Amino acid sequence: MAFAIPIRKRVLxxxxxxxxxSLFFVSLVLLLPVTGLVMQTADxxxxxxxxxxxxxxxVASYKVTLTAAxxxxxxxGVFGLLMAWILVRYDFWGKRLLDGLVDLPFALPTAVAxxxxxxxxxxxGWYGGFxxxxxxxxxxxxxxxxxxxAFTSVPFxxxxxxxxxxxxxxxxxxxASTLGASGSQIFRRIVLPAIWPAWVxxxxxxxxxxxxxxxxxxxxxxxMPYVSEVTSLMIFxxxxxxxxxxxSAIAAVILLASLTxxxxxxxxxxxxxxxxxxx
Amino acid sequence: MQHSRGIGQTPWVRLTLxxxxxxxxxxxxxxxxxxxxxxxxxxxxxxxxxTLLDPYxxxxxxxxxxxAVVTIPVNLIFGVALAWLVTRFEFTGRKVLMTLIDIPFAxxxxxxxxxxxxxxxxxxxxxxxxxxxxxxxxxxxxxxIMVTIFVTCPFVARELIPLMQQQGTSxxxxGLTLGASGWQVFRHxxxxxxxxxxxxxxxxxNARAMGEFGAVSVISGSIRGQTNTLALHVxxxxxxxxxxxxxxxxxxxxxxxxxxxxxxxLIEWRETRRQQQEEQTA
Numbered sequence: 303m304a305f306a307i308p309i310r311k312r313v314l315x316x317x318x319x320x321x322x323x324s325l326f327f328v329s330l331v332l333l334l335p336v337t338g339l340v341m342q343t344a345d346x347x348x349x350x351x352x353x354x355x356x357x358x359x360x361v362a363s364y365k366v367t368l369t370a371a372x373x374x375x376x377x378x379g380v381f382g383l384l385m386a387w388i389l390v391r392y393d394f395w396g397k398r399l400l401d402g403l404v405d406l407p408f409a410l411p412t413a414v415a416x417x418x419x420x421x422x423x424x425x426x427g428w429y430g431g432f433x434x435x436x437x438x439x440x441x442x443x444x445x446x447x448x449x450x451x452a453f454t455s456v457p458f459x460x461x462x463x464x465x466x467x468x469x470x471x472x473x474x475x476x477x478a479s480t481l482g483a484s485g486s487q488i489f490r491r492i493v494l495p496a497i498w499p500a501w502v503x504x505x506x507x508x509x510x511x512x513x514x515x516x517x518x519x520x521x522x523x524x525x526m527p528y529v530s531e532v533t534s535l536m537i538f539x540x541x542x543x544x545x546x547x548x549x550s551a552i553a554a555v556i557l558l559a560s561l562t563x564x565x566x567x568x569x570x571x572x573x574x575x576x577x578x579x580x581x
Numbered sequence: 582m583q584h585s586r587g588i589g590q591t592p593w594v595r596l597t598l599x600x601x602x603x604x605x606x607x608x609x610x611x612x613x614x615x616x617x618x619x620x621x622x623x624x625x626x627x628x629x630x631x632t633l634l635d636p637y638x639x640x641x642x643x644x645x646x647x648x649a650v651v652t653i654p655v656n657l658i659f660g661v662a663l664a665w666l667v668t669r670f671e672f673t674g675r676k677v678l679m680t681l682i683d684i685p686f687a688x689x690x691x692x693x694x695x696x697x698x699x700x701x702x703x704x705x706x707x708x709x710x711x712x713x714x715x716x717x718x719x720x721x722x723x724x725x726i727m728v729t730i731f732v733t734c735p736f737v738a739r740e741l742i743p744l745m746q747q748q749g750t751s752x753x754x755x756g757l758t759l760g761a762s763g764w765q766v767f768r769h770x771x772x773x774x775x776x777x778x779x780x781x782x783x784x785x786x787n788a789r790a791m792g793e794f795g796a797v798s799v800i801s802g803s804i805r806g807q808t809n810t811l812a813l814h815v816x817x818x819x820x821x822x823x824x825x826x827x828x829x830x831x832x833x834x835x836x837x838x839x840x841x842x843x844x845x846x847l848i849e850w851r852e853t854r855r856q857q858q859e860e861q862t863a
Contacts, residue, residue: 313750313754314754314757314763315757315766316665316669316767317666317669317670320662320663320665320666320669321672323659323662323663324662324666327659327662327734328678328681331730331734332681332682332684332731334700335696335699335700335731337700337706338696338697338699338700338701338705338706338707339695339696339699341699341706342699381605384598384601385606387598388598388602391587391589392595392598392599394599396603398846400603400606402842402843402845402846403611403842404606405842406610406611406838406842407610409788409837409838409845410613410614410792410834410838411788411791411792411793411794411812411834411837412792412794412795412812413792413794413812413813413815413816413831413834414617414792414815414831414834414835414838417617417815417816417819417827417828417831418614418616418617418831418835419613421616421620421824421828422612422613422616427616428612452609453609453610453613456609456610472586472587475586475587475588476587485589485594488588489588489589493588510687513689514687514688514689514690514691515689516689516690516691516794516795517795517798517812521816521819534692534795537691537692537695537799538798541695541799546699549695550695553691553692553695553696556688556689556692557692560687560688561688563687564680564683564687568680568683
């Protein structure tokens with residue numbers, strides 16, 4: 303097997319030990335569990351598989367999940383860019399606190415975020431009444447799913463754009479400004495071309511995370527069939543019916559989708575990193 | 582001063598952008614946490630303490646701690662070994678390995694739970710074998726630990742890899758040349774260099790291990806006093822319409838999140854100060 307043959311002569315010790323531990327762990331924890339899913343779905347046959355994953359209720363859940371994740375990621379694209387910008391370019395009182403606050407959605411357990419958001423955006427909560435005034439019901443509707451997804455994926459765009467913005471040489475902007483370019487021209491012609499690969503990466507990561515989010519959503523979604531069920535929840539529904547095969551089929555769809563996204567993001571990042579470093 | 586240069590420095594642009602960012606962050610990010618503590622304490626401190634002393638809550642706390650205590654060392658060893666492997670050696674399959682460890686971050690935790698249920702549940706090929714020997718992993722505490730290890734395994738490695746790549750191997754090679762053993766080099770050179778990243782990786786692992794919901798809810802069965810972790814306890818209480826008690830349990834986890842954030846800020850602050858000192862001495 304071609305795997306794990308060192309290309310360069312090794313100077314440091316520990317290759318065998320660290321390879322052994324890593325491969326053992328990856329096989330046991332990450333790869334072995336997939337065999338159960340493969341066997342379960344292989345058993346059910348193509349016809350049944352197709353029937354399960356195109357069931358109208360499941361298809362409705364794809365639509366809800368994809369739409370909500372898309373809107374939540376676009377929201378984070380705007381909000382994340384703004385946050386990255388003010389954290390890098392301006393000095394103001396409380397900046398460190400604001401910077402720490404950005405990581406809160408990663409630190410806060412999703413179930414805790416879920417129960418807090420659902421109570422806040424319910425009609426009786428602090429925000430529910432406000433939105434009700436404009437005729438928008440957030441909690442227990444697809445809008446609530448978007449809020450939960452947006453909340454849990456806030457850090458992605460900020461944390462991918464921030465370092466790129468920090469490394470951006472200010473001289474280019476100054477030169478453009480000396481030559482008479484306006485602020486918005488400089489932003490579109492100089493800043494945006496430099497940050498957009500990171501910006502897109504951040505939104506793609508936020509999107510991937512939103513597709514898989516569960517804990518925060520089930521509290522606020524209301525989980526009405528055909529209306530506000532996300533695909534992760536459909537696995538649960540099938541499990542409660544003791545239909546392990548159907549649960550596996552839906553899981554296989556989610557797994558394939560997220561692996562495709564993960565690979566695309568990695569390839570995308572590698573391409574731009576090479577270009578940046580001129581390799 | 583660097584910050585007064587570049588575009589967007591007109592006072593009104595500055596003020597508008599900062600205000601929008603701050604107001605939004607406070608309303609959207611901070612308010613939910615404040616709300617949790619307000620709801621948790623709304624029936625008074627007496628009720629708060631009494632709820633925490635409830636046997637089921639106490640059991641949930643202990644189980645959550647147990648899961649974290651087992652998960653951390655396992656993922657610490659794996660994270661260090663993997664980081665050492667991919668940053669110190671070039672080999673075929675290195676990229677594949679680095680993509681593989683991102684899987685737990687990309688996959689829905691519910692799918693993660695299901696994978697384990699299908700394999701180790703009594704219908705799975707390992708599970709049925711174990712079932713014949715009266716060993717039950719799913720719907721029991723070992724299963725909780727197994728899925729938690731899955732969802733938290735990338736954290737330590739993810740923190741270590743960029744740092745170890747950046748630091749390079751020259752110090753370690755010098756140590757070897759001077760006659761130190763591989764183990765000595767690791768303990769006296771590598772570990773001190775990466776200790777803060779390692780600590781941060783552990784903090785993240787801990788936060789996620791204690792707060793994990795999706796994966797554990799698939800394989801837990803949420804049996805009160807048996808397989809109910811704190812995060813699951815929050816859901817169970819909310820389903821019982823015991824909302825204040827749910828917020829009391831949630832406040833413990835929210836407090837953990839705040840501690841995590843403070844620790845992160847401290848580590849970052851130390852790191853920037855160290856870099857500044859190095860620049861000054863250089």
